[in-house]
Amino acid sequence: MVEQVGAALVIGILLGCLYAxxxxxxxxxxxxxxxxxxxxxxxxxxxxYLGFLxxxxxxxxxxxxxxxxxxxxxxxxxxxxxxLVRPMxxxxxxxxxxxxxxxxxxxxxxxxISNGILLAIGPYALAVTNPYISGVIQWGGFLTISVPRLxxxxxxxxxxxxxxxxxxxxxxxxxxxxVGQNREAAAICGLNVHHIYALAFGLGCAVTAxxxxxxxxxxxxxxxxxxxxAIKAFIIVVLGGLGSVPGALLGGIIIGVVESVASQFMxxxxxxIISLVLFLIIVLLRPRGLMGTIEV
Amino acid sequence: MKQGTxxxxxxxxxxxxQIPSGWIVIPxxxxxxxxxxxxxxxxxxxxxxILIFLFGYLATAWGLVGQSGQLSFGHAAFFGxxxxxxxxxxxxxxxxxxxxxxxxxxxxxxxxAIIGYPTLRLRGVYFALATLAFCVILQIYVRNTQFLGPLTxxxxxxxxxxxxxxxxxxxxxxxxxKTPFYFIAxxxxxxVVSLxxxxxxxxxxxxxxxxxxxxxxxxxxGINVGRYRLMxxxxxxxxxxLGGSFYAQYFYFISPDRVLDISLSVEIVLVGVVGGxxxxxxxxxxxxxIIPISHIISAQLGSTLFGLHIVVYGIxxxxxxxxxxxGLNIPVMRGLRWLEAKLQRQPESSSDKPRRKPSxxxxx
Numbered sequence: 172m173v174e175q176v177g178a179a180l181v182i183g184i185l186l187g188c189l190y191a192x193x194x195x196x197x198x199x200x201x202x203x204x205x206x207x208x209x210x211x212x213x214x215x216x217x218x219x220y221l222g223f224l225x226x227x228x229x230x231x232x233x234x235x236x237x238x239x240x241x242x243x244x245x246x247x248x249x250x251x252x253x254x255l256v257r258p259m260x261x262x263x264x265x266x267x268x269x270x271x272x273x274x275x276x277x278x279x280x281x282x283x284i285s286n287g288i289l290l291a292i293g294p295y296a297l298a299v300t301n302p303y304i305s306g307v308i309q310w311g312g313f314l315t316i317s318v319p320r321l322x323x324x325x326x327x328x329x330x331x332x333x334x335x336x337x338x339x340x341x342x343x344x345x346x347x348x349x350v351g352q353n354r355e356a357a358a359i360c361g362l363n364v365h366h367i368y369a370l371a372f373g374l375g376c377a378v379t380a381x382x383x384x385x386x387x388x389x390x391x392x393x394x395x396x397x398x399x400x401a402i403k404a405f406i407i408v409v410l411g412g413l414g415s416v417p418g419a420l421l422g423g424i425i426i427g428v429v430e431s432v433a434s435q436f437m438x439x440x441x442x443x444i445i446s447l448v449l450f451l452i453i454v455l456l457r458p459r460g461l462m463g464t465i466e467v
Numbered sequence: 468m469k470q471g472t473x474x475x476x477x478x479x480x481x482x483x484x485q486i487p488s489g490w491i492v493i494p495x496x497x498x499x500x501x502x503x504x505x506x507x508x509x510x511x512x513x514x515x516x517i518l519i520f521l522f523g524y525l526a527t528a529w530g531l532v533g534q535s536g537q538l539s540f541g542h543a544a545f546f547g548x549x550x551x552x553x554x555x556x557x558x559x560x561x562x563x564x565x566x567x568x569x570x571x572x573x574x575x576x577x578x579x580a581i582i583g584y585p586t587l588r589l590r591g592v593y594f595a596l597a598t599l600a601f602c603v604i605l606q607i608y609v610r611n612t613q614f615l616g617p618l619t620x621x622x623x624x625x626x627x628x629x630x631x632x633x634x635x636x637x638x639x640x641x642x643x644x645k646t647p648f649y650f651i652a653x654x655x656x657x658x659v660v661s662l663x664x665x666x667x668x669x670x671x672x673x674x675x676x677x678x679x680x681x682x683x684x685x686x687x688x689g690i691n692v693g694r695y696r697l698m699x700x701x702x703x704x705x706x707x708x709l710g711g712s713f714y715a716q717y718f719y720f721i722s723p724d725r726v727l728d729i730s731l732s733v734e735i736v737l738v739g740v741v742g743g744x745x746x747x748x749x750x751x752x753x754x755x756x757i758i759p760i761s762h763i764i765s766a767q768l769g770s771t772l773f774g775l776h777i778v779v780y781g782i783x784x785x786x787x788x789x790x791x792x793x794g795l796n797i798p799v800m801r802g803l804r805w806l807e808a809k810l811q812r813q814p815e816s817s818s819d820k821p822r823r824k825p826s827x828x829x830x831x
Contacts, residue, residue: 207592258789271538274595275740276788278540282733282781289774394774398729402603405596440611443604450600454593455585 174313179431181314187427188324189390192382193400194407194419195330196375202414203351203371206256206270209277211379212401213284218244218380219392220288226299226387233299233387240384241377248376252369255280260365281397289394298391319388326385330378331420337374338416347371351414406450412463421461425449492803497657504649513645517717519758520652521710526738526750527659528706533744534663534672535699536679537587541598542707542735544605545575547727549708550715551609554626555618557639561631564640568712572705579704580697587700588693590682599729606727625722628715640716648717655713656751659706663747671695679745730777734761737780740787743794752799757783 197211208214222240225231231239259273308316338344350357350367358364403426408414411422426446433442453460504513525546532539552574553567562570582601586594610623619626635641642648666672674695677685682692715721725731734757736744742753764776787794 207596255785255789262792270592271595272788272792274538274592275736276785278733278736279781279784279788282777282784286774286777286781290778294773398603402600406600409593409596438611440608443607447600447604450597451581451585454589454597458589458593 174311175435176432178314179435180428181316183428183431184424185316185320185324185427186431187424188327188420189320189382189386189423190400190403190407190427191420191423192323192327192330192386193379194404194411194423195327195334195382195416196377196379197404198408198411198414198416198419199334199378200372200375201408202416203347204252204256204368205351206273206277207405208372208375209274209401210251210281210284211375211404212397212399213281213288214244214247214376214397215379215383215400216392216394216397217247217284217288218376219383219387219390220292221380222384222387223297223299223392233384237381237384240380244380245373245377248373249369251280251376252372253365256372257365257368260368281401285394285397292394294394296391296393299387317389319385323382323385323389326382327420327423330381331416334374334378334416343370403446406446409450409460410453412460415460415462415464418460418462491807500653501650504646510645513649515759515762517645517649517652518762519754520649520656521713521717522735522738522758523751523754524652524656524659525707525710525735526742526754527656527663527747528703528710529735530739530744530746530750531663531666531699531703531706532696533739534667534675534679534746535696536675536682536745537696537700538595539598539700539703540595540729540732540736541582541600541602542703543727543729543731544598544602545579545704545707546711546714546731547605547609547721547723548575548578549711550721550726551620551626551711552708553712554628554715554721555615555620558626558629558631559618563638564712564716565638568640568709571708571712575704575708575711576701579701583697583700587696599732602727602729602732606723606729609723609727621722623723625720625725628719628721640712648713651713655710660748660751667747671699675699733777733780737784740784741794743796746794746796748800749794749796752795756795 193211193215196215197208200206200208200211218240221243222233222236225236225239226233255276256273259276306318308318308321310316336344338348346357346362347367347370349360350362350364351371354364357367407422407426408419409422410425411418411420426449429445429449430442433445500516503516507513525542529539529542549568549571552571553564556562556567556570557564578601582597583594586597609620612620613622614620630639630641637647667675674685674690677688677690678692678695686692711726714726718725738753738757739750740753741757742751743749761776761780764779768775
C-alpha cells in the first residue's frame with residue numbers, strides 16, 4: 172500500500188512536470204502581458220505536430236528537432252502578439268477594452284489552429300515510433316520510471332530555472348519585467364513596449380514548444396487534445412499563482428500528484444473533478460495563488 | 468396639440484415621430500414570423516428557424532453575463548444540465564418535462580452558484596477560466612459515467628428521449644409536428660429579449676452599464692459588483708437550462724458530445740459576438756445571421772472537409788473582435804432607423820422640433 176502510494180507519488184511528479192511544461196509558458200505570458208493565452212493548448216500541439224512532421228518526413232529525432240521548432244515557435248508567438256493582439260492594446264487607449272476582448276480573439280485563434288490541424292492532417296492519433304531514447308528504470312521492484320518522462324521532468328525544471336535566470340539576471344529580463352510591472356512607466360523610460368510584449372509572447376510559445384518536442388517520444392498527439400492541455404494549464408497557473416513561473420512548476424506537480432494518487436483509489440474522472448474543486452478553493456481562499464505576487 | 472384616436476391619428480403620430488421606432492418594426496417582424504410556418508411549410512426551413520430562435524435565445528441569455536461585464540465559456544454545461552435533468556426525470560421517473568425543465572433550471576443555478584460565487588468576486592479572467600474548465604470536466608464526467616445513483620446516465624452513447632410508460636402528448640412536451648416547437652422557441656426568444664430589454668430599464672441595467680465600464684468605480688459608489696454579477700449569472704444559467712430542456716424534447720436525443728461540448732459554448736459565444744455582445748438585440752441579430760450561414764456551410768462541406776466550418780467560425784470571431792468589436796447591432800439598428808425615416812417621409816418643418824431619443828439600443 173505504502174509502496175503503491177509512493178510509486179504513484181513519483182509518477183505524479185513526472186506527470187506534473189509534463190503539465191508544468193505547458194503551464195510555464197502560459198504563466199510567463201500572463202505575468203508580462205496580463206493576457207490569458209486562450210490558444211495555448213492549440214499552440215502547444217501545433218508545434219508538437221511540427222516536431223512530428225520533421226520526424227516523419229526527414230527522420231529528425233524529436234530531441235534534435237528542438238533546434239528547428241523552438242525558433243519557429245518564437246517567431247510565431249512574436250507574430251501573434253504583434254499582429255493580432257497589439258491592435259487591441261492600441262485601441263485600449265481610446266475606450267476600455269477589457270482583457271475579455273483579447274480572450275475572445277485568442278479563442279478564435281484556438282479554433283483556427285486546432286481545426287486547421289484537423290483539416291490538414293486528419294483526426295487520427297499519431298505517435299513517434301521507435302524513438303532514439305527509450306527504456307525504463309526499475310527501482311525496488313515496484314517503481315518503474317520511463318526514461319523519456321524523466322528527461323521531460325528535468326527539462327521542465329531546467330526551463331523553469333532558465334526562465335528565472337533570464338528574467339531576473341539579464342538586461343532583457345529587466346526590461347521584460349519592467350514592462351510587466353508598469354507599461355506606461357516603462358514606455359517613458361524608453362522601452363519599446365509592444366516589442367517587449369511580443370518578445371514575451373514569443374518566449375512563452377518557445378518554452379512550450381521546447382517542452383512539446385521533449386514530450387513527443389512518449390506522448391501521442393491528436394488535433395483535439397489542445398483543449399485538455401489548456402484546461403490543465405489554466406488550473407495550474409491559477410493554483411500556482413498567475414504570472415509566477417516557479418508557481419507554474421509547483422502547481423503542475425500538485426495537480427500531477429493529486430491525479431496520480433487519486434486514480435489509485437477512484438475512477439480517473441474523479442481526479443479531474445478534484446482538480447476543479449482545488450481550483451475553486453484556491454480562488455476562494457487565496458486568489459493570487461500559492462506563489463503569485465500579482466494582486467487581484 | 469390635439470390627439471384623436473383611430474387609424475388616422477395613429478398615422479399622424481407616427482409621422483410626428485411620437486411613437487418610438489421599435490413600435491413599428493417589432494410588431495411587423497413578429498407578425499411575419501407568426502405567419503411564416505403556415506406559409507413556408509418545408510420542415511427543413513422550419514427547422515432552421517427553430518434553431519435560429521433557440522440560438523438567439525441562448526445567446527441573449529449568455530449575453531446577460533456579458534452585459535454585466537464578464538465572459539462565460541461554459542454555457543454548454545448549463546445547457547447540458549437542463550437537457551439531462553429534464554430527460555432523466557421524464558424518461559426514468561415519469562415527470563413531465565414542463566416541470567423537469569424547472570428542476571433543470573434549479574440544478575443549473577446550483578452549479579452556477581458553485582462556479583460563480585468564488586470567481587465572480589474577482590476581477591479578471593478567473594470566471595472565464597472556471598466556466599470553461601467546468602464545461603470540459605462535466606463533459607468528461609458524463610462521457611465516462613454509466614449510472615448516477617438509480618438513474619442511467621448513458622455515458623458517451625447518450626440518451627434517447629423515449630416516453631415513460633403512458634406519458635405522452637402535449638402535457639409531456641411532445642408534439643407531432645414542428646409547428647408547436649416553432650412557437651415555443653419563438654416565444655422563448657421574444658420572452659428573453661423582452662426580459663433583457665426590461666432589465667436594462669430598471670436599476671440592475673444601470674448597474675450593468677456601470678460595472679462593465681468600470682467595476683472599481685462602481686464598487687466605490689456602493690454597487691456590490693460581485694453580488695450583482697452573480698445574480699445575473701444565475702439568471703443566465705437558469706434560462707440556458709430551459710433552452711437545454713427544449714433541445715432535448717425537440718431532437719429526442721442527447722449525448723455529452725452534443726449538449727455538453729465546448730463547441731456549443733463557442734457557437735453561443737460566436738452568435739453573441741457577431742451580433743454584438745453586451746447589447747440587448749445583438750445576440751438575436753447574430754443568430755439570424757450565423758445560424759443560416761453555418762447550416763449552409765455544414766450542409767455543403769461538412770461531409771468532405773471536416774472541421775472547416777469551425778475554422779471559419781474562428782476567423783469570423785477574430786475579424787469581428789478586431790474590426791467590429793460591438794457587432795452588427797449598430798449597423799443593423801442604423802439601417803432600420805434609416806428605413807423608418809424613409810418610410811415616414813418626415814416633413815422639413817419638423818426638423819426644429821426636439822428629436823425623440825431613438826428607443827433601440829445602440830449598444831453603449
